[in-house]
Amino acid sequence: MRSGTKKDETEKKPRGRPRAYDPETALRLAAATFWKTGYSGTSLDDISAATGMNRPSLRAAFGDKHEIYVKALSRYWEFKFESMRKAFDSGGSLAATLMRIYDASLSIYFSNDDQALGCFVVGTAITEAPGDPEIQRIVAEGFRTLDANFEAHFKLARAAGELKQDADLKALALLASATMHTLAIRARAGASHNDLRKLAQKAVSVIC
Amino acid sequence: MRSGTKKDETEKKPRGRPRAYDPETALRLAAATFWKTGYSGTSLDDISAATGMNRPSLRAAFGDKHEIYVKALSRYWEFKFESMRKAFDSGGSLAATLMRIYDASLSIYFSNDDQALGCFVVGTAITEAPGDPEIQRIVAEGFRTLDANFEAHFKLARAAGELKQDADLKALALLASATMHTLAIRARAGASHNDLRKLAQKAVSVIC
DNA sequence: CCTTTTTTGTTCCTGAGCGCATAAAAATCT
């Protein structure tokens, strides 16, 4: 377990003027801006205002608008899968695990203070996907990983006797993914956290 | 059954210069443009090019960009629900009916020639929803109708003995909607028509 | 203490997007 991501005190200071803003934080704030208004609906000035960095600094740090978005998108997938990994690895029954997964997802989908924004991918990247091969590739790759994660866990559950031996693992995995997708969409469409939690419970009860 | 939508030959001709383009067709072409590149990603010049109308004519016919989009969105919901109604009303087993629904949906999601664009709502309106109360309202209303349609049909199916008497109708309806949502998303993310059809079949087999 | 290096901050330029004002065209009515 490397602890090197935090802050490396042994780093030798670079030569020029120090950065005024932490790149990690700045990218998070940029992502939050895209999350609200989408790729096309967000200007570099919006990101500049959100991060406190001016445009030349943004450009130097992350590249042009498209590069910033792609970095934010990739970062989101990593964050999402890390959150799912924790939920998968905490043990308990299959139903409990699935509800942990959905609760973790909902806590991301409702993480914005004033208004739910749903999933970054579903809410912003899907729109751009047809006209942007790179974004489409990253999105599709993430969905494959999502399906595979569910399927792998259902396989474990079946081995543990929590599912019937003839259960269609792929079918269950697709429904589990579909449930996550519908949560992502409905959150952005204005559904309440509570309603979506109940929706997830009903889905889990059918799947298990 | 009114046949008045086609063309009213008894119409008295209006007084000025006749319209060069059919409003119905123009709105369809405008919607197709939004469908490709989303609300923020589409300019009035794009719509002008797609319809052959120049901007002042567009404005006179449909209002500003936002109004055009809202009209296109409402029109899409009507079209979608009309397509679903036909699929619901064609009889057959529950499984067959559900597959007709999903096939009808996929034929819309893949209706674009060169590249699949998925669902207009999921692919374009969801992005705008948090920042646009009117769009959010139309989207949420459509989802409620979708859920209600499924639930009503499951109720009929249960009465007809196609479902167990203790089946949770709302849960099944939500899963049916979720399946449609995942189809919409995945189509725009680049999945093939065939793969999605197989996905739908697996979902139907679990639900029934 | 001056030079070098890297980042920040300001400014300009070009193009796109949208609304609007005005002219031209094509029809009906008298």
Add this chain to the structure above:
DNA sequence: AGATTTTTATGCGCTCAGGAACAAAAAAGG
């Protein structure tokens, strides 16, 4: 045929968006 009405077509002006150039600042190195 001329007047009226409704639409199409062209062009102007304002604002915003994105890239790049240039000057100022803040650090380390010699």
